[in-house]
Amino acid sequence: xxxxxxxxxxxxxxxLTQSLLDAGHNVTVVDLQWFxxxxxxxxxxxxxxxxxxxxxxxxxxxxxxxxxxxxxxNDPCAELDSKxxxxxxxxxxxxxxxxxxxxxxxxxxxxxxxxxxxVKEEAEVTEELSLVPISDYNKTKMxxxxxxxxxxxxxxxxxxxxxxxxxxxxxMRLDLSVNMLTMQALMNKRITVFGGDxxxxxIHLKDMIRVYHHFLAVGRQHTGIYNAGxxxxxxxxxxxxVTRQVPAEVIVTPSNDPRSYRLSSKKxxxxxxxxxxTVEDGILDVIAAYRDGRLTDNxxxxxxxxxxxxxVAA
Numbered sequence: 001x002x003x004x005x006x007x008x009x010x011x012x013x014x015x016l017t018q019s020l021l022d023a024g025h026n027v028t029v030v031d032l033q034w035f036x037x038x039x040x041x042x043x044x045x046x047x048x049x050x051x052x053x054x055x056x057x058x059x060x061x062x063x064x065x066x067x068x069x070x071x072x073x074n075d076p077c078a079e080l081d082s083k084x085x086x087x088x089x090x091x092x093x094x095x096x097x098x099x100x101x102x103x104x105x106x107x108x109x110x111x112x113x114x115x116x117x118x119v120k121e122e123a124e125v126t127e128e129l130s131l132v133p134i135s136d137y138n139k140t141k142m143x144x145x146x147x148x149x150x151x152x153x154x155x156x157x158x159x160x161x162x163x164x165x166x167x168x169x170x171x172m173r174l175d176l177s178v179n180m181l182t183m184q185a186l187m188n189k190r191i192t193v194f195g196g197d198x199x200x201x202x203i204h205l206k207d208m209i210r211v212y213h214h215f216l217a218v219g220r221q222h223t224g225i226y227n228a229g230x231x232x233x234x235x236x237x238x239x240x241x242v243t244r245q246v247p248a249e250v251i252v253t254p255s256n257d258p259r260s261y262r263l264s265s266k267k268x269x270x271x272x273x274x275x276x277x278t279v280e281d282g283i284l285d286v287i288a289a290y291r292d293g294r295l296t297d298n299x300x301x302x303x304x305x306x307x308x309x310x311x312v313a314a
Contacts, residue, residue, distance in 0.1 A: 001216070002062050004105075006030045006052050006096070007069030009037045011173045012111075012165065016069075016209045021045055023213065030058055031070065034310060035300055038170040053087055055095040060103035065219075067212060068096060069111045071140075074175065076304040078137035089140035094147045100155060107156040109215050110148055113141045114161045114201055114229055117261050124264035127161075127225045145225065158219040163201030163229025163263050165208050166282030168289040174301040178202060178279055181239050182286040183297060185248035195255030196236030201229030201263035204277030205285075214273045222271045229263035230275045238279065245283055 003020060007013045008029030020027050021042050028046045029039065039047060050057050052070045060066070071089045072078050078085040093110065100108055117125050118132035133139045148157050166178030174183050177200060184191045203211075211228045233241075239250045289295035299305040 001064040002026045002028075003065050003067060003216075004028050004030065004058070004060065004063045005067045005069065006058075007071065007111075008047070009033050009039060009171060010035065010069060010073075011169045011171050012205065012208055013069050014038050014171045015169050015205065016067075016212060017045070019209050019213065028059060028063075035171055035303075035306055052092045052096065055092065055099050058096070058099070060099050060105055063100070063103065063105045065107045065109060065216060066096065066100050066105055067109045067111075068093060071111070072137070073303055075135045075137045077307050078135065078140065080304070080307055082136055085136055085140055089137070090144045090147070093144045097148060097151055097155070097157075101151065105155065107158070107220055108148065109158045109212060109219060110144070110160065112145050112159050112161045112225075113138065114163045114227060114261065114263050116142045116145070116161065117263075120261040123262065124266075125227070125261050126264045127227055127267055149224075152223065156220045156223050158215045158223060159225040160211060160215070161225065161227045161229075161263070162208055162211075163203040163227075163231075165203055165205050166279060166286075167205035167277070168285040168295065169205055170294075172289075172295055172301045173303065174297065175303055177235060178238055178242075178282045179286050181235075182242050182246070182283050183290070183295075185242050185246040186287065186290050187297060189247070190249045190251060191239045191242060193236050193239050193250060193252045196239070196252050197234055198255070199232055199234050199262055201227075201261065202231045202233065202238075202279050202282075203229050203275070204279070204282050206277045206281075207275045210276070211268070211273060214271070218271055226268045226271075227263045227265045228268055229265055231279050232262040233279065241279060242283055245280075245287060
């Protein structure tokens, strides 16, 4: 297939791009490359360094699927510049979808976020529950979803709500809970947990990639919104799992982040998807990458630090 992948140089996008090429697809990556480009040259790969807001410069003709991962990711980055956050995460998403429809693209796969639910007390957070976003970032994701679903009569839409992702990527992120706590243990022999009682869903990076491949295969038959997260565990539990692999002291301090939610992915499982990887696998991935020299702690591993350094926000 001919695939357009926005955000293809990112934490998920980099290994996803390689996996799509390995599967025999032709891939056009659109990425502004705030965090660099670690994609190897490939005869079936085209990389465009472009802002997704410049929709007129993004090729759609002949594409079979748009996979839209590009966004201003996480709450701190969104709060740097509210205008940028809304333009990239919501407005650009709508313009990309409209161009896809005008260009005859039959399918649009969108990366939303499991954080759109806000604080939930339910034992299982399903796709049918109300959304109560508590941050600007969450709000842009919620509105984007509603815009996309309003076009379902014109294009097949798959909205994926990922849990917090873990595991090693060439474009690494150390601002994600499992990765961050593992790196703290490796470097400092000490883990700082803020709060600790908050329950968060998790998904391994390799399973996240498999979810996108799954929707390439069955997404036109299974449209709509799907949670993607398989281990609902507390932040303190994650820290304790890390210490089973890397001896470290765990220090618990107060937190002003109340978010706690437990994703149910039964709807995704019903389409035939089954996870293969775990949080423990993610911890071991980070340990291996650190010990063999592929992973070092630098600013490019933190979205907020990189955005501030580049002054990409006002």
